[in-house]
């Protein structure tokens with residue numbers, strides 16, 4: 421029996437052409453320098469991805485916020501030789517020369533409230549980043565209707581969307597909940613003045629991101645319930661206050677892992693590897709191994725901020741590391 425072809429010829433050809441164009445753009449980007457400029461053909465303002473799913477009575481939306489493309493160099497993984505990192509990428513059939521780091525924020529509807537977890541790079545990021553707002557709209561959610569914004573940590577790809585394009589509150593009616601130790605670290609004048617020249621702009625960026633929010637911001641403690649069914653859990657290391665979230669309803673639950681791992685092809689596979697954004701590499705690795713171990717044994721759904729879309733899946737143990745199986749993206753809302 422001949423199986424029914426899944427795609428007609430036109431679709432297959434169109435797909436092939438698109439792949440060729442993408443590969444060509446990538447190659448020319450490497451040769452020309454910054455790869456990001458080659459992505460001009462993509463319109464970052466157009467919705468790129470929304471994935472809706474249920475955890476019991478709670479509705480979750482994965483909201484794609486674009487991707488950052490940059491040449492891979494020594495030091496992206498701080499504790500492994502570049503050649504090992506490149507072999508791992510080849511094994512995953514990824515480019516060993518260009519890193520593409522995806523971003524995916526979340527919206528959650530729970531107990532009559534609309535919650536956003538992390539805000540994406542924000543409209544000022546431009547280029548291939550900052551699609552979270554348009555994807556929120558595509559999900560049928562209005563920024564003004566968001567009741568609560570929960571922040572996992574203060575890196576710019578997570579707090580950039582606290583402000584809109586005009587520098588005003590992007591979520592005008594929302595309370596903004598941030599981890600207590602994270603706020604304490606970034607607002608500490610001593611830490612800011614002791615920071616290296618490279619880190620000083622980070623401190624300034626955090627202050628600028630929170631400036632328009634005033635008393636909308638409050639801090640939460642480890643273990644706090646932040647919205648019905650959403651509980652904070654300190655997962656320190658990536659930053660001093662990096663936090664993950666358990667979402668549970670009825671018998672179903674999931675863990676929102678934030679930046680517990682950067683790109684899974686490197687750091688889920690090799691949880692001991694540290695990405696250069698891990699502020700305390702040792703603590704971050706310890707947290708990563710512990711959490712991945714836990715979600716693998718409990719076999720619960722996870723979301724990862726830097727996983728490829730829909731950034732939702734399961735991990736299983738595999739040798740010294742883990743393997744991620746993403747769920748199939750159902751693009752229909």
Ligand SMILES: [Zn+2]
Nearest residue numbers: 575577679725
């Ligand atoms: Zn991040």
